[in-house]
Amino acid sequence: MDTKYLDLLAEKYDCEEKVVTEIVNLEAILNLPKGTEHFVSDLHGEYHAFQHVLRNGSGKVKEKITDIFKDRLTDQEIDDFATLVYYPEEKIKLMKNKFSSKNELHEWYQETICNMITLIPYASSKYTRSKLRKALPEQFVYVIEELLYKSDKYSNKKSYYEMILQQIITLGQSEKLITGLAYTIQRLIVDHLHVVGDIYDRGPDPDKIMDTLINYHSLDIQWGNHDVLWLGAFAGSKVCLANIIRICARYDNLDIIEDVYGINLRPLLTLAEKYYDDNAPFRPKEHKDKLLSDHESLQITKIHQAIAMIQFKLESPIIKRRDFFNMSERLVLEKVDYENNEITIYGNTYSLKNTCFATIDPADPARLLEEEEEVMNKLLLSVQHSEKLARHMKFLMKKGNLYLRYNGNLLIHGCIPLNEDGEMEQMVIEGETYKGRALLDQFEHYLQYSFSHRDRTDDLATDMVWYLWTGEYSSLFGKRAMTTFERYFIDDKASHKEKKNPYYYLREDEAVCRKLLEEFELDPDQGHIINGHTPVKEIEGENPIKANSKMIVIDGGFSKAYQSTTGIAGYTLLYNSFGMQLVAHQHFNSKEQVINNGADVLSVRRVVDKELERKKVRETNVGKELLEEIEMLKRLMEYRYMD
Numbered sequence: 001m002d003t004k005y006l007d008l009l010a011e012k013y014d015c016e017e018k019v020v021t022e023i024v025n026l027e028a029i030l031n032l033p034k035g036t037e038h039f040v041s042d043l044h045g046e047y048h049a050f051q052h053v054l055r056n057g058s059g060k061v062k063e064k065i066t067d068i069f070k071d072r073l074t075d076q077e078i079d080d081f082a083t084l085v086y087y088p089e090e091k092i093k094l095m096k097n098k099f100s101s102k103n104e105l106h107e108w109y110q111e112t113i114c115n116m117i118t119l120i121p122y123a124s125s126k127y128t129r130s131k132l133r134k135a136l137p138e139q140f141v142y143v144i145e146e147l148l149y150k151s152d153k154y155s156n157k158k159s160y161y162e163m164i165l166q167q168i169i170t171l172g173q174s175e176k177l178i179t180g181l182a183y184t185i186q187r188l189i190v191d192h193l194h195v196v197g198d199i200y201d202r203g204p205d206p207d208k209i210m211d212t213l214i215n216y217h218s219l220d221i222q223w224g225n226h227d228v229l230w231l232g233a234f235a236g237s238k239v240c241l242a243n244i245i246r247i248c249a250r251y252d253n254l255d256i257i258e259d260v261y262g263i264n265l266r267p268l269l270t271l272a273e274k275y276y277d278d279n280a281p282f283r284p285k286e287h288k289d290k291l292l293s294d295h296e297s298l299q300i301t302k303i304h305q306a307i308a309m310i311q312f313k314l315e316s317p318i319i320k321r322r323d324f325f326n327m328s329e330r331l332v333l334e335k336v337d338y339e340n341n342e343i344t345i346y347g348n349t350y351s352l353k354n355t356c357f358a359t360i361d362p363a364d365p366a367r368l369l370e371e372e373e374e375v376m377n378k379l380l381l382s383v384q385h386s387e388k389l390a391r392h393m394k395f396l397m398k399k400g401n402l403y404l405r406y407n408g409n410l411l412i413h414g415c416i417p418l419n420e421d422g423e424m425e426q427m428v429i430e431g432e433t434y435k436g437r438a439l440l441d442q443f444e445h446y447l448q449y450s451f452s453h454r455d456r457t458d459d460l461a462t463d464m465v466w467y468l469w470t471g472e473y474s475s476l477f478g479k480r481a482m483t484t485f486e487r488y489f490i491d492d493k494a495s496h497k498e499k500k501n502p503y504y505y506l507r508e509d510e511a512v513c514r515k516l517l518e519e520f521e522l523d524p525d526q527g528h529i530i531n532g533h534t535p536v537k538e539i540e541g542e543n544p545i546k547a548n549s550k551m552i553v554i555d556g557g558f559s560k561a562y563q564s565t566t567g568i569a570g571y572t573l574l575y576n577s578f579g580m581q582l583v584a585h586q587h588f589n590s591k592e593q594v595i596n597n598g599a600d601v602l603s604v605r606r607v608v609d610k611e612l613e614r615k616k617v618r619e620t621n622v623g624k625e626l627l628e629e630i631e632m633l634k635r636l637m638e639y640r641y642m643d
């Protein structure tokens, strides 16, 4: 073994006592129960609903409070306590209005702090003291530790604690302390967060979700197709860029582009004003809480058409230069019969309605007008120079992967492309054949490459990022083709259908799931596949737990736009030392409602799997790393400190 590494390690552990202490500490951690993993997916810009799920730990916060306080507090008090933990600032304000005297208020402070101090040891029983310390509000660590490790055995100490609390209250620190403790509790309840894709698009606040994630204590991300679209735009793909703007226009979210990320849409608006007019299928979707003036709505309708047409034009050269994408049916602009206003696609001829082909030359339909090209160049420049977007995209890249093997499970947003026989679908890229895990690794390689060569806009890697958004064998898309053009311009709904990869029915079969787990070198007896991407239609009786629980689909649709088809407002998954639980969430109205009524919009819990024995850290991914560390420290001990 290379002694250089040990010499380096010896700088940190410069005496044998330090090595021994660390070994003892790590060994102790290995024997603790595994921490709670929290899985969410398809957040689609729904920041408030996401915040709620994050703050209540998918119900775990209230569960712990109930465990401890069910005999001491009424249901109403438990609700109030729970909402205080979720939204401390707002709840404190509300509670303050309820008291008529200072004394009452002070009593409430005291009781509340005591209750929180009682809850914390229970919520942190799976952690070492040092980990708990890291979760405490910094400015109060000393005080809280005094309170936490108190024992009432010697009554002379009792007055000492009462005095600490009194001091905190009279010095006006109680609200800060309560708020800090609330965040500590939230943090203790969930040890690690998995975001199984699709943070972006449709909803209004993906940027706020990103900021929340950037500040979260421990997480990983499996990219969704929408996330990859944003990564692609930032990495230099103009067609991805056109798509994100089109989707923002469609959902009336252009402020994300303009105000949040500071990208100037003026040149696009000028072009849009010149060539387009009102056109029903391009009107922005209406929001309940955001009314548009006719003028604004018309502007967005025009921008929507301008960017959609640019998108279709930009797709054409990529499809032509990448034969192996096998997308020639998607050369839609070339397939249009401009004289008869018809298109023949997949063997059927349809008449077109609501067309907006003002910038199209039927002799060369995919050619961008000079002004269109200029607009796209300016937009790309602006996108790549947005500091905020750069921060978000770099974080998304750093924390993200196409798939993740974690504690025996396989996390992936979309699918592993299969053919109808259940075999891994093959794709030939530059003469090499890939399938299964190797295909996904290859996709990820291209995304990484494109992201680190952002000045290249037409190379294979950049085109592959777009393929990930919309290609037939993309593990993120998982459908034959995206029928955006048909949905805008063809009445016949049959043409809108996007045929799913066989994976989506084969995944109901346990044998298939086992085979897939093996493909990723995971134990099929222990592991599960966790998917997002396809809304589970609970309304129609679809079960999110499939294939004898080998497959769990957690996209219940945070996205408001999809809630009428799913019937609920999203699933989340919890995995603690006792097993896995799926949580179905009811529609989230507003945090005000939660704070005022103490109502939790949470519901049924289904046990997916019950561990026969409590799982310990030793059996987890983190445990494996710790074991390696211990091994190293033991070597260091021998090499440096033992005779």
Ligand SMILES: O=P(O)(O)OC[C@H]1O[C@](O)(COP(=O)(O)O)[C@@H](O)[C@@H]1O
Binding pocket: 198, 202, 225, 226, 479, 482, 483, 484, 498, 533, 534
């Ligand atoms: O409903 P919208 O916003 O028009 O989007 C429809 C498009 O979104 C997709 O479903 C992809 O988005 P999801 O990953 O959220 O499913 C495409 O297959 C489809 O063409």
Ligand SMILES: [Mn+2]
Binding pocket: 198, 224, 225, 226, 413, 532, 533, 534
């Ligand atoms: Mn998706």
